[in-house]
Amino acid sequence: MxxxxxxxxxxxxxxxxxxxxxxxxxxxxxxxxxxxxxxxxxxxxxxxxxxxxxxxxxxxxxxxxxxxxxxxxxxxxxxxxxxxxxxxxxxxxxxxxxxxxxxxxxxxxxxxxxxxxxxxxxxxxxxxxxxxxxxxxxxxxxTVDEQLDEDQQGMGNHLFAIWFQLLAAASYLGMASALVSRALTAGKGSPEDRALLLIDLQGATMALQGLATSIDENRFLRADLARAQATRFSVQEAVNRIGTRAFELMGGMAFISSEEVAYLLVATRVLAFHPTSRVASSAFLCEQLG
The missing domain is CATH 2.40.110.10 (Butyryl-CoA Dehydrogenase, subunit A, domain 2)
Structure with missing residues (x-):
């Protein structure tokens, strides 16, 4: 969907x-x-x-x-x-x-x-x-790129790519939040442990909300695409941290007794396989954001 x-x-x-x-x-x-x-x-x-x-x-x-x-x-x-x-x-x-x-x-x-x-x-x-x-x-x-200035070239491609980075990252952050919810409901870990989960989750959510605002403002230039990709990769790292930390807090018994917990952990990692890859984006990100 x-x-x-x-x-x-x-x-x-x-x-x-x-x-x-x-x-x-x-x-x-x-x-x-x-x-x-x-x-x-x-x-x-x-x-x-x-x-x-x-x-x-x-x-x-x-x-x-x-x-x-x-x-x-x-x-x-x-x-x-x-x-x-x-x-x-x-x-x-x-x-x-x-x-x-x-x-x-x-x-x-x-x-x-x-x-x-x-x-x-x-x-x-x-x-x-x-x-x-x-x-x-x-x-x-x-509209062909030759009719656009350098910053505008490729906007037809960019808007699809920016939308995808937002929706894909948000979907996988939702999977990670499902793990967080289970850890919090079980009362696992110390308050500091649980706070770290919430800090990462909140930070990633706010980053995606910022990206959504740029889409609402119809910002689809090359620099906007770079910021969208950077946001996605930042969220991707947060999702990995959140998933691993929540998985550890829930403990071995949760892993043994429920397939859902292990399933969600693996599923959150699949964001890394969606386009665009970090390797393919690295030079572009350095050019636009460096």
Missing amino acids: TMHHHTIAGMMAASYFFPDLEKLLSLVARNDLLVASGFAEGRAHSDILASTMTVEKTADGYVVNGSKKPCTMTHHFDVITFGVNYIDPEGRTHLGIGAGLAGDPRIERKKFWGVPHLQAADSHEVIFNNLVVPESMMHFSN
Whole structure:
């Protein structure tokens, strides 16, 4: 559901660059449709919107081939959205957002998620086999980077990335807070131990609230993306500290008697695997924030 909300929020924010997206959003809202996010391609250290999908213009619209993984809600979506890079006859690359419907036989699902943690996300591989996407369901940016100044370039990418950093970090902080709640309810540890948990939790929460405010103010420049990534990595470290400390405070009997405690500890660590990676971001963060 986080990825459903990320996709919808991202498309709403992107309507400045993709004005026709409003039609798709209206369709989703009117019919209470569940939207899957098909942007990742399982390639390490790559931009989530840098697609390897092939797109061919035809009289019927666009023919799309390729694979996206992991895609959320693989077997439960009504509409799947996906990113493409289309090269027009003049050789220009256009960032595009396409959509397909669940019942289309040219959309194939393939099991991808092999571990027990977070399986409820139903994140597997979706393969597009000559999927015909009508022009009404394929939307391209109406603003190319060459028309923007240096600070504004890439804003179409940035807004999706900033929204994702906020929602993903908030979701995993929620998992960590579930561990904190169990430790506090059990009255484990000293007041100082419990205060450390609350300090970390409060600090991470306030950082995310600050990031949410910048989104409300439509701040999607390169420096804003760097601050969003820095916030996410800061929260990620806080989540790791909170999870480990709460796990230790609850003690071995809680670990032995409840699968939930160990499950939550492992699940909180998965934030590290979501884009963008710290390695891929390091040079950019030094450039923008150093």
